[in-house]
Amino acid sequence: MSVHLTAQDYALEGSRRPLAALYSRNARAVIARGLLATRSSNWLVMVSGFFEPVLYLVSMGVGLGALVGSVEGPNGEPISYAAYIAPALLAVSAMNGAVYDSTWNVFFKMNFAKLYQGMLYTSLGPLDVAIGEIFLALLRGAMYATGFTAVMALMGLITTPVALLMIPASVVIAFGFASFGMGITSFMKTFQQMEWVNFVMLPMFLFSATFYPLSVYPQGVQWFIQALPLWHGVELLRQISIASFTPAAAVHLSYFLVMIAVGLLLTTVRLRKLFLK
């Protein structure tokens, strides 16, 4: 410090920019930090996250598929059981990754690693941190989706170039879960409460027409499943995988666009509760 400060150096002009209290337009610094941390320490965790849906696909699709044979696809044509469940597993993996990153990961960095405490003593605002973390979650989701789609191609489960659209669609699904998940985390205070997240996720994974069609349920249960986000993700990716679209695809996509909007709104409103105690 060679320059001597004067009293004038201490006068600040306040910005009138909206959200100036919460946002400094520097989420990229949070993203850069996340990439550097991944490179130097936790890439192994990332790799394991990729294998989970692949293992499901191999065991259920190939193993169970040998018993099941072919099933009726979204357009009424028969497809192999593996081709039936693969898009659903991709949707589940998008959901799991996004929810993990926006709930457990945020909760841990908040309360134990004290990472955000350090960040928030700089020019960063809580919105920079939230945007950065959501972006990182989506980047990770996009990488998983790309890897999983490649595995599907290797297994001969991809029959149309349109199926590549499953990758951006997975990111949209992940975005919906991530933006909502972070808002939910702001209400959590203990690890016990965090367990509720798993309590919701596991049944949603098993029962959202992931492994068998919705028609097996009575009408009331069907309505309930259709209200949940994962079912929309599963149906959307299943239609994309064979390039056979019904008007319902627009509904599925809209469901997630609304979920993203509501989730971001909730997260922004709850930012002070989440980051500024």
Added chain:
Amino acid sequence: MPTLAAGPPVISARQLSKHYGDFKAVDGISFDVPAGESFGLLGPNGAGKSTTMRMIGGVSQRTSGDLTIMGLDPEQHGPEVRAHLGVVPQQDNLDEELRVRDNLLVYGRYFGLPMSYLRPKADELLEFAQLTEKASAKVDALSGGMKRRLTIARSLINEPKILLLDEPTTGLDPQARHILWDRLFRLKESGVTLILTTHYMDEAEQLCDRLVVVDKGRIMAEGSPAQLIREHSTREVLELRFGSERNTTVAAELQGIGDRLEPLPDRVLIYAQDGEAALEQVISRGLRPITSLVRRSSLEDVFLRLTGRSLVD
């Protein structure tokens, strides 16, 4: 040390309060800090010092009262205010997933500073923190003292105008403390405003132009260290030890010596203008302390006088 030419206060708090339910962590404190001053918050653990620091940084929302930092409310302009703040929190919160040098670089990026500035700055700060050889080490491989020095180095990455130091030297060895004090002096000479909390009297006496004594969320007294000692204590203190059983019982026999008597579990303090003269009086009453010590009054005595308790429990 003179402060900078008169301007509006850099930090201004009015009836600042922070309540957690029924608990009043900070209970209506008011103070002004002019530019370039070194201002201390002295008090025991739980007095509300750290909470006050967090409100200044805009990361804790006040319950009531007014607070401006460089003319801005930190709750409304957190990022802008913090762009000029350096913060050393009580507990190190280094990024354990990053290496030592990356901790400085990444932290600088949080301020939006360019890499062309950050690279030489990071090396300069590593030098200052005596961590140049540890530049590519992992943070969890550092000793406690090294982590503390890295945290302090990190707080200087943006060349802050106001430096908030929450118990900066707790856990440092004496040599490291003196190096840090020297560095803080130099920052102060260049016009940086220092706000520090401490429960070490010597630290407060060394570093603070002015300080407030805080207890249970309230300000008990305010002034320069010398002023506080003059107003709330005598020039000298006679410390007597009679053995742990006798300290309190012997106190009755010491009545009338010096200006004031303070029996503590481990020793008896006699406040007097002339400590040696007081000791002679003690001896002349036929009392034989195991040890006796005459010393100058310190902020510890001020705190004891104001609150009836010691600073370090």
